[in-house]
Amino acid sequence: MKKYSKPALPLVMLALAMMLLLSACAAGNTAQTSDPSATNKTSVELENMGVKMAFPEAPKRAVTLNQHATEVMLALGLESSMVGTAYLDDQILPKYKAQYDKISVLAGQYPSKEVFMAAAPDFAYAGWQSAFNDKNLGSREELAKQGGLTYVQESSNKPGPTLENVYQDILSIGRIFRVEERAEKLVNDIREQVKSIQTQIGVVEQAPKVFVYDSGEDKPFTAADNYLTSLIEIVKAKNIFDDIDKSFTEVSWEEVVNRNPDVIVILDYGDTSLADKEKLLLSKPALAGVEAIKNKRFIVLPLSAAAEGVRAPIALKTLASGLYPNKVK
Template sequence: MIFLRHSLAALLLLPTSWAMSDTTHYPLTIDNCGVDMRFESAPERVVTIGQSATEILYSLGLADRVKGTSVWFTPVLPQFREENAHIERLADNDPSFESVVNKHPDLVAVQYEWHVGPAGSVATRDQFSDLGINTYIMPADCDTKDNSTGGDGTRTGAFTPDSIYKGVTELATIFDVQAAGTALVKDLKTREAQAVAKARRLDLPDDLSAAFWFSSPDNGAAPYMAGRLGAPGYMMKMLGIRNVIESDEEWPTVDWETVVRADPDIIVLAQMDRRRYPADDIAKKREFLENDPVAREMTAVKKGHIIEMDAHAMSATLRTIYGLETLAEALSNMSFDS
């Protein structure tokens, strides 16, 4: 496919705008999601609100600095199970402001601005600042994104992994572990390029379409489907797949009649441990698709073109690259002959 060839070439020519110096010179000032954060030294005590921030810090070799975690969708990456087992989990979902502050952090690392932001469900950045606590929001949740629209926010531009690499690099600079940041970014870029190359060898149909289903607030209710500009949109674009959901919202609710009319060739289901909604359970998703008299008539369901993907990979995280690998591998085992 022509688009895949262009995508692979672009990956091999990625800019080095996030290249780091060898050592951090303090005091360090970073513009983070429109707020200037000043660091007099590398943080010693960190609390994370969001699995993405947690796993990036672990990947940078900073687990010993993490004093509490929260907001988990799936189990921690296997290579970090041992370290994670010794770190207090403040909450599976939103922690209280008090539980975070009681860990006496000098930095709170945040995945989603709706947790810590102008209308933060945990607290505002000012509330932490008033206590002398710095906050760092992952750039993937504010670069090319407007979170003032409510819910999961609206993308103002298409997500790319550059915002993930930016977050890795900035956190590595804040903690003065630049070599670890450089190695992690290099590994992710290599895996990204390899996944695209694998899909390129498949010679996929030019008109291939897909829909990503994260969850639903109730059985049979309008599902949360991936918009075109978020992490799933990036995966589809890189592999030359058309997203049947054209919304710019991160996770719009879309009625099933609309999804069925669009008749995607592939449906990707989020796999997670979280149980906030009934359809968080992937078995419930499959049960609906197989038994609903309308949904079961979709091409993807009838042909068994259903892919299970780590839910955290569907968010703008380092696991997005793993999701790209999952998608490329699954496609290699499917036939799209008429």
């Protein structure tokens, strides 16, 4: 019988060592490709308000300017990436207050350049383009030269913005911070809430006519071709001044009477109280015959709900319940 000799021990150990090494390499490669942080190594490139930018990695020291930008960040769970915030229109949404309270408030309105730079931000996210001018923080180009990237809420700075434009802003911030799944979930949640409100409204045979009262005594300041008009349309109503090619504009009381709104939406903010705004509208003799005044049909919206952020469901629910009290509660 032929005998087989055992291989020398060193050869066995060498083969075993090579097998272990190959296994370790394979495991290492698997771990590397499955690591969620690996996606952060890919640069994100996008264009914002005509400015092309590249984000090699997610910002780590962000400052938000304007409430709706702040609430987008908090809704995406990005408070740990924020070193400062500024410029609330009113109270932060209660659901985000605990997150908000962990972040430094740099100023009641726009911070000075010195205060802003002292926070050592690597990213600034503004709701309004006015944040980046010589009076406030300086131009976006100047900040870029100092190493700070910026983003302006596009839906707040374009004519006739829609809710779809707001969704795009949310998704863009999600890309910049590598939280795309959170951003998509947030957008889908808003879509579902909007759909639910529209379902409750059901069929509307004649769209209610809405006048948005912002401010003004001699002449009213009102919403025209802007986001509020889009929200009003979503709840199957009509802004009586949607034909004016401006975002907000002054009109005459006579024209308000001529267009005879069924409902008046009052924007509640600023130095003039809600009670004083209602008193002014009810005391104007010229408005006595207007349907909304005769029936005292007022809907109150805080300014923050009228901004292009995450409050669309709140604004739409408020509008719908005021327009169709028997359908939407």
